[in-house]
Each structure stands twice: as C-alpha cells, then as structure tokens.
Amino acid sequence: MPRAKDLLLQAVVLGLVAWGLLSLLAEARSRMAAQGIPFSFAFLSQEAGFSLSEGLTYAPGEGLRPFFPSDTYLQALLAGFLNTLKVALLGIFLATFLGLLVAAGRLSANPLARALAAGYVEVIRNTPLLLQLFVWYFAVLLKLPSWENALSWGGVLLSQRGLVLPQVGLGGGVLGLALGLFAGFFLRKRPLWALGALFLGVFLGWVLWGPPLVFAPPQKEAFGPRGGLLLSPEFAALLFGLVVYTAAFIAEVFRGAILAVPRGQWEAAYALGLEGRDAFRLIVLPQAVRIAVPPLANQYLNLAKNTSLGVAVGYPDLFSVYGTVANQSGRSLEAILLVMAVYLTLSLGISAAVNTYNRRVALRWRL
Amino acid sequence: MRLLKALFGTPGNALVSLLLLAFLGWLGQALLLWGLRAEWRVVGENLPYFFVGQLPKEHLPRVGGFLLFLALALLGWLGSLRVVRVPRPRLLSLLGLLGSLFLLPWPPTLWGGLLLSFLLSGVAMLLAFPLGVALAFGRQARLPVLRLIAIAFIEGVRGVPLVSLLFLAFVTVPLFLPEGVRLPQVVRALVAFTLFAAAYLAENVRGGLQAVPKGQWEAAFSLGLTPFQAVRYVILPQALRAVVPALVGQYIALFKDTSLVALIGILDLMGVARAVLANPQNVGLEREVYLFLALVYLLVSGSFSYLGRLLERGLGLGVR
Numbered sequence: 001m002p003r004a005k006d007l008l009l010q011a012v013v014l015g016l017v018a019w020g021l022l023s024l025l026a027e028a029r030s031r032m033a034a035q036g037i038p039f040s041f042a043f044l045s046q047e048a049g050f051s052l053s054e055g056l057t058y059a060p061g062e063g064l065r066p067f068f069p070s071d072t073y074l075q076a077l078l079a080g081f082l083n084t085l086k087v088a089l090l091g092i093f094l095a096t097f098l099g100l101l102v103a104a105g106r107l108s109a110n111p112l113a114r115a116l117a118a119g120y121v122e123v124i125r126n127t128p129l130l131l132q133l134f135v136w137y138f139a140v141l142l143k144l145p146s147w148e149n150a151l152s153w154g155g156v157l158l159s160q161r162g163l164v165l166p167q168v169g170l171g172g173g174v175l176g177l178a179l180g181l182f183a184g185f186f187l188r189k190r191p192l193w194a195l196g197a198l199f200l201g202v203f204l205g206w207v208l209w210g211p212p213l214v215f216a217p218p219q220k221e222a223f224g225p226r227g228g229l230l231l232s233p234e235f236a237a238l239l240f241g242l243v244v245y246t247a248a249f250i251a252e253v254f255r256g257a258i259l260a261v262p263r264g265q266w267e268a269a270y271a272l273g274l275e276g277r278d279a280f281r282l283i284v285l286p287q288a289v290r291i292a293v294p295p296l297a298n299q300y301l302n303l304a305k306n307t308s309l310g311v312a313v314g315y316p317d318l319f320s321v322y323g324t325v326a327n328q329s330g331r332s333l334e335a336i337l338l339v340m341a342v343y344l345t346l347s348l349g350i351s352a353a354v355n356t357y358n359r360r361v362a363l364r365w366r367l
Numbered sequence: 368m369r370l371l372k373a374l375f376g377t378p379g380n381a382l383v384s385l386l387l388l389a390f391l392g393w394l395g396q397a398l399l400l401w402g403l404r405a406e407w408r409v410v411g412e413n414l415p416y417f418f419v420g421q422l423p424k425e426h427l428p429r430v431g432g433f434l435l436f437l438a439l440a441l442l443g444w445l446g447s448l449r450v451v452r453v454p455r456p457r458l459l460s461l462l463g464l465l466g467s468l469f470l471l472p473w474p475p476t477l478w479g480g481l482l483l484s485f486l487l488s489g490v491a492m493l494l495a496f497p498l499g500v501a502l503a504f505g506r507q508a509r510l511p512v513l514r515l516i517a518i519a520f521i522e523g524v525r526g527v528p529l530v531s532l533l534f535l536a537f538v539t540v541p542l543f544l545p546e547g548v549r550l551p552q553v554v555r556a557l558v559a560f561t562l563f564a565a566a567y568l569a570e571n572v573r574g575g576l577q578a579v580p581k582g583q584w585e586a587a588f589s590l591g592l593t594p595f596q597a598v599r600y601v602i603l604p605q606a607l608r609a610v611v612p613a614l615v616g617q618y619i620a621l622f623k624d625t626s627l628v629a630l631i632g633i634l635d636l637m638g639v640a641r642a643v644l645a646n647p648q649n650v651g652l653e654r655e656v657y658l659f660l661a662l663v664y665l666l667v668s669g670s671f672s673y674l675g676r677l678l679e680r681g682l683g684l685g686v687r
Contacts, residue, residue, distance in 0.1 A: 010512035017516055028542040110380050111373050112387045126619070126668035127661045128626040130637060135661075138644075138653040308528035312630060319530060332538045340527045340535065347526035 028333070041338070043329045044074040050324055052316040054232055055079040073325050077335075080321030081342060087235065087317065088304045091242040095303060096296075098243060099250025106255050117251070124248035130312055132245055137237035137313040147224070155217035157225060163236050164218040164228040173212035176205010234315035238307065246303045253299060257292035258284065290361050297354035301347055308343070318342060401654070409652045410659045413643050417663070420479010420634050422472070429470055430482065436466030450681025475553040481663060483635040484625040487553070491560035492568075492618055498561070499568030500603070506573055517569070524566035530627055532559045537631060556628045564621055571613045575606035608682055615675030619668050636660060 029039050049069050057067045057079035067079040105117030124132070142160060145151060150159035157164040180201020184194035205212060218228025231239075261284045269279035310317035322339045326332035375381040410417075419430060440463025446456030453459060471486075472478060478486050505517030524532065536559035540550055579602055587597035629638035640656050643649055649656070 006510055010510050013516065014512050024543055028539065031542050108383075109373065110383055110387075111370065112384050116387055116391070122669075123661075123665065126623075126672070127664045128623040128637070130626045130629070131657060131660055131664065134653070135657045139657055143654075305526075305528040308530045309627075311530065319528065322534075326538075332534070333542070336531060336535050336538055340531050343528060343531060344523065344526040348522070 032333070037330060039334065041334055043331045043334070044077075044338075045072050046329070047071070048073050048076045048325070048328070050076070050328060052076065052079055052321065053314070054235065055083045055316055057082070073329060073335075076321050076325060077318065077338070080316055080318040083315065083321075084304075084307045084310070084317040084319075087238055087242065087307050087310065087315070091239055091246065091303050091307070092300050094239070094243045095246040095250055095299075098247035099254060102247060102251035103254035103258070106251060107258060121248045121251055124245055125252075129241065129245045129306055130309060133237060133241040133309055133312050136241045137233065141233040141237050150220060152220070155215060157218055157220060157228070160233065161224070161230075162233045163231040164225040165231065166215045166217040167227060167229055169214045169216060171211045171214040172209030173202070173205035175209060176201045176203070177212040179205065232315075234310070234313050237313045238310045238315045238317070241309075241313075242303055242306055245306075246299055249299050249302070250296065253292050253295045254288075256295075257288040260291050261287045293354065293358050293361060297351065297358075300354075301350055304346055304350060305343065405655050406652055407655060409643065409649050409655050413639075416480060416643065417636060417639050417659075418480050419482045420639055422477055422479055422482065426472060426477065430472055433467050433470040433472065436463045436470060439463030440467055445677070445681065448678070448681050450677050474551070475557065476551045478553060479634050480639050481636045481667075483553070483628075483633070484622060484637075485667075487557060487560060487625045487628070487635065488618065488622040491557055491564050492621060494557075494561045495564035495568050498565040500572055502565060502569035503572035503576055504598075506569065507576060521566045521569050524563055525570070529559075529563055529624055530630065532563055533627060533631060535559070552631065552633050553628075556631070556633060560621070560625070563624075564617070567617055567620075568614070571610045571617060572606060574613065575608075575610035576602065578609045579605045611682060612675050612679045615671060615678065619671050619675075622671070623664065623668065636663065 032039050047069075048071055051069045052067045055067055056064045057071060057075040058064055059071070059075065067076060102117050102120060105113045106121070108114055108117075141162070144158050144160050147159045147161050150157045150161075152158075155166040178201075180198040183197035183201060187194040187197055202212060216227055219226040265283055265287065266279060269283040274282065307317050308319035311320035311323055314320070318339060322335050326335045329335070373380075374384040419427070422430065440460050442451065442453055443456045443458070443460025443463055445451045446453035447460060472482070475486070475490075502517045502521055505513045506521065508514050508517070533556060536555045537552075540555045540558060544550060583601055583605065584597060587601040592600065625635055626637040628635050629641055632638070634642060637660065640660050644653060644656055
C-alpha cells in the first residue's frame with residue numbers, strides 16, 4: 001500500500017522535472033520560430049549538395065550504393081552511420097585480439113615482454129585518444145611518401161593516399177583444407193594426429209587443386225592502385241587509433257579477470273592432476289570469462305562511442321556527417337537530437353546483447 | 368644471471384626475447400635519430416602558451432599563488448586522512464581551500480592551455496559532485512518515479528559520445544538564455560562536462576553505496592537518527608571512502624577528455640597545439656608538438672594516479 005506522502009513526493013518531483021523540460025523546449029521553440037527557422041525535421045528529405053569521401057548509402061530501388069551530392073540529408077546521415085558501424089565492428093574485433101596479446105604479455109614469465117606490455121598500457125591509457133588520433137593521422141599516415149614513392153611492405157602499399165592491402169581469395173586447394181579440418185575435428189582427442197590430418201589435407205589439396213588461399217597483391221600504377229583493398233588515411237587513422245587505445249583497456253580487463261580467479265582454483269586444479277595448460281584452459285579461463293564480460297562490454301561501448309572522434313581526422317562517420325549537415329542546413333538542434341538518439345539506440349542495443357549473454361554465462365547459485 | 372635465465376631459459380622464451388630486443392633496438396635507434404634532427408624550438412618558443420594560453424602576464428603571479436594554495440589544501444586533506452604526516456591538517460586544508468578559491472583565475476575566459484584543461488576538469492568535477500550523489504541515491508530510491516528519472520538521466524548521458532553532449536550544449540544553451548546574453552564558449556563546455564561527469568560519478572557512488580552493508584542503515588535508524596542524519600553521518604562517509612580510487616580514476620579520464628574542447632575551437636592544451644601547428648612557421652612539426660603534448664599528459668595523469676595509489680594505501684582500502 002503506497003503511502004500518500006510517497007505519492008505526493010513523486011508527483012512533485014515528476015511535475016518539477018516535466019515542467020523544467022517542457023519550459024526549456026517551449027522557450028527553444030519560440031526562440032527558433034522568432035528567428036524564422038521553426039523546429040522541424042522536414043529538412044531531412046532535402047538535397048544534401050555535398051559529397052562524402054567514402055561510404056555507401058541506401059537508395060530505394062538501387063540498394064546500397066555510393067553517396068552522391070544529389071541524395072538527401074537523411075541518406076548522408078545513413079552513409080555516416082554505416083561508416084561508423086564499419087569502424088566500430090572492425091575495431092571491436094581487432095582490439096579484442098590485440099588486447100588478448102597484450103594481456104598475455106603482461107602475465108608472461110618473460111620479464112621483457114612484461115615490461116613492454118606494461119609500458120604500452122601506461123602510455124596509451126594516460127594520453128587522450130584525441131591526441132593519439134592526431135598522431136596517427138598527421139604524424140604517421142600523412143608523413144608517408146607520396147603515391148609515386150609508395151613503400152611496399154609484404155604486399156601492402158603505403159603512401160599518403162592510405163594503405164592498399166592485398167586481396168585474399170579462396171583457391172582450389174581450400175577443398176583440401178576443409179577436408180583436413182574435418183578429419184582433424186574427429187581426431188581432436190589426439191592433437192598430433194589431428195595436426196597430421198590437417199597437414200595431409202592441405203598438402204593433398206595443394207597438389208591436386210592448387211594453393212588454398214590466393215593473395216592478390218595490388219599493382220602500383222601511375223595514377224593509383226589496381227586491385228587490392230584501399231584503406232583511406234582517415235579510415236586507417238581512426239581504426240588504428242581506436243584499436244590501439246581500446247586494446248590497452250581490454251588488456252587490463254583480461255589481466256584483472258585472470259588474476260581475480262582465486263589462487264585456490266589453480267591449486268585445486270593441480271591437485272586434481274591437471275597440468276598448467278589444462279588447468280588454465282579448463283578451470284581458470286571459464287571463470288575469468290565470466291568476470292571479464294561486463295567490463296569488456298563497457299570497453300566495446302566506449303569504442304563505439306569514440307568513433308565519433310572520426311570528425312577530428314576527417315573520416316565521414318555519423319558525427320562528422322552531422323557536422324556538415326548542421327552547417328549546410330542550419331538545423332543543428334534537430335540534427336544533433338537525431339544523431340544522439342542513434343548513438344543511444346546503438347549503446348542500448350550493445351548493452352542489451354551483452355546482458356543477455358551475461359545472464360547465460362553468469363554463475364547460477366543452486367540452493 | 369637470474370634475469371638471463373628468465374629471458375633465455377627455454378627456446379620459446381629466448382625467441383620471444385630476441386624478437387622483442389630487436390624491436391626495442393629498432394625503435395630506440397629510430398627515435399634517437401629523429402630526436403637529434405627534430406626542431407625542438409617549436410616547443411621552447413611556445414612554452415608559456417602551452418601552459419597558460421593567452422593569459423595576460425600580470426595574472427601569472429595569481430595563478431602561481433592559486434596552485435600553491437591548492438597544493439596546500441591537498442596536503443592538508445591527505446594529512447587529515449593520515450596519508451602523510453603534517454601538523455594541523457584541518458587548518459591547513461581550510462587555509463588552502465580559502466586561498467585557492469580567492470585566487471582562482473576568474474572569469475573562465477582567461478583560462479587557456481594546460482591551466483584550462485586542469486581547471487575545466489576540476490571545476491566540472493566539483494560541480495558534478497552534489498548532482499552525482501543525488502543521482503546515485505535516486506537510482507537506489509524506493510520510489511519508482513525517482514528511480515526512473517535518475518536511470519533515464521544516467522543512461523542517457525552515458526549512452527551518447529561526449530562530443531555530441533558538447534555540441535548539444537553549444538547549440539542549445541544560447542536558445543535558453545535571455546536575448547543579448549552570451550555565455551562564453553568555456554562556460555558552455557563546462558555545462559556539458561558537469562552533466563557528463565555527474566552521470567559517471569553517480570555510477571561510481573552507487574558502487575560505494577552498494578558496498579555499505581544493510582546493517583549500517585538499520586543500526587543508524589535504531590540509534591534514532593533521521594534518514595538524512597543516517598546518510599550524512601553513517602552511510603555517505605563509508606560509501607565515499609570506498610570509491611575514492613574510482614573517483615581519482617574518473618578525474619584522470621575527465622582531464623584527458625577535456626582535450627575534446629579543441630574540436631570546438633577552445634584553446635586548451637590540445638587547442639593551443641593545433642593553433643601553434645597552424646602557424647605557417649611551424650608547418651610539418653606535428654611530431655615534435657604531439658610528442659611534447661603526450662609527455663605533458665603522461666606526467667599529469669601519472670602524478671594523479673600516484674596520488675590515487677597513496678590515497679588507497681592511506682585509506683586502508685582492501686586491507687581493513
């Protein structure tokens with residue numbers, strides 16, 4: 001039975017908050033109307049008139065295609081959103097990988113690896129991401145030689161135009177690789193046999209049908225690359241910056257999670273006769289994953305939100321497209337509200353996904 | 368000998384060590400070769416500009432005094448927590464606080480360079496404190512309406528990038544002010560930073576509140592304290608003590624985040640660096656300037672984390 005006093009208090013607080021918000025909104029509306037630009041989202045269907053350096057957008061009837069200046073503001077924002085998603089997903093994947101590597105370094109028995117990993121984490125975590133992005137963009141990528149003098153590192157072309165990666169395709173021998181993996185899966189109880197089966201499969205496939213993977217290195221021509229996958233300097237700077245920055249935090253999450261598993265668990269595993277690697281894989285790792293999931297999700301969220309710093313290096317992510325749209329249309333309030341709503345949906349989506357996963361791996365106490 | 372064994376004990380280890388040594392050697396010689404040729408004059412010539420921005424020279428003694436009193440207040444506070452030994456810690460912190468408040472460079476339009484990054488994050492954190500604590504209690508409240516409002520604010524702020532909050536403050540604040548009143552850019556940024564810091568602070572304080580056992584509430588009530596007294600004298604002191612390290616971490620993050628104001632044209636440390644690099648004399652000197660900036664940020668963040676570790680030890684967290 002709620003008490004009258006509680007109800008009254010809640011009503012008063014709700015009224016105050018609602019009154020504050022509404023009066024602010026009303027003030028903004030009347031002020032904007034007085035300036036001759038009433039609050040409205042109608043501008044979204046107007047022609048944008050600017051171009052984006054990269055990115056796809058959706059056009060009815062045409063599907064996904066590059067953005068043209070004759071498209072609408074809404075299509076421009078959509079292209080920005082897709083660019084944001086591209087960086088965020090790739091960044092999350094690579095940062096997790098690098099973070100695992102650095103965490104392994106920090107927990108390694110090798111003092112040199114430990115020191116290097118610790119130095120990396122300290123330097124990266126104690127400097128602003130914005131500074132790191134500027135370093136990647138202005139001090140690294142834009143200082144590369146011009147296209148005529150492009151460097152070639154293991155099939156990757158490096159120049160001021162960005163990075164051109166070799167394209168990887170599947171060759172005929174992939175069939176042998178698949179067969180080897182298949183046989184190895186059945187022999188997984190005997191690692192040596194499984195490895196042997198894998199090698200045999202790859203070898204046979206190679207002899208019969210050719211190599212399993214084909215690398216097509218880009219060709220350097222006078223006016224640009226032929227073939228290969230081009231990463232613009234803006235995209236590369238944002239991706240490298242985000243990955244290197246977030247990996248330092250992710251490494252600490254993994255390290256903390258592994259250290260947080262009580263020592264007794266290691267000892268219990270040894271007492272049961274498990275050896276170092278098995279004790280880690282079967283006993284410690286499953287418990288560490290459980291501890292790591294919520295803070296890891298936090299880091300993924302941070303990475304997704306930090307893609308908005310693409311505006312600093314000129315990558316057309318959602319936020320920098322917002323900047324252009326606001327400038328051109330004069331609709332900064334409407335546009336920023338829209339953009340914030342998109343980011344909020346993205347964040348809440350990631351949290352919801354992680355919470356579902358977390359509920360599945362969380363410890364269930366049986367009473 | 369022991370080190371050698373740790374580095375080259377097993378073949379795998381030796382391989383890793385050799386690879387890392389080769390990498391370190393390559394990095395070291397590349398840095399050395401570049402460092403000798405680099406044009407460090409760009410840093411030397413602009414040193415005051417980096418630290419205090421365009422603050423007029425006659426204000427410099429005032430800033431010096433302000434920092435001195437601030438250090439005094441900090442020392443007194445650490446003393447009253449028994450982290451360091453100083454005579455009359457309470458008097459010292461009061462004196463330091465009053466002195467620094469009196470000498471605080473005002474208005475904020477005077478702030479610039481590192482001083483601006485420092486003051487912007489510090490003032491935002493101070494202003495966010497009461498709001499953050501209120502939100503933390505709101506999130507735990509028994510009354511659903513209060514809880515919902517607190518959750519909506521906290522999750523709404525935490526779910527969007529800080530840059531978008533900064534731009535929102537830029538766009539909307541002028542709309543709410545009476546005609547003719549113009550808030551300087553720094554103050555608008557301060558509004559955004561305060562709201563941002565409050566949401567994160569609320570989550571930290573909530574962690575502390577959850578760490579206080581329920582029995583403490585019951586004990587306080589059984590002593591006849593009112594809810595307000597229970598919070599003020601029993602719950603909050605314990606909750607805040609538990610979150611001091613997290614708050615230091617949050618301050619460091621906020622300090623680094625102030626660099627974002629450079630994107631809206633405010634001359635903080637990062638903004639000054641961009642202005643220096645925009646000078647035609649300094650074209651192409653990004654590496655020198657950014658390396659210097661990284662060192663400054665590292666030094667400041669590093670000293671704050673050292674302070675945080677001192678506090679953690681002094682408060683006996685994790686020991687008691």
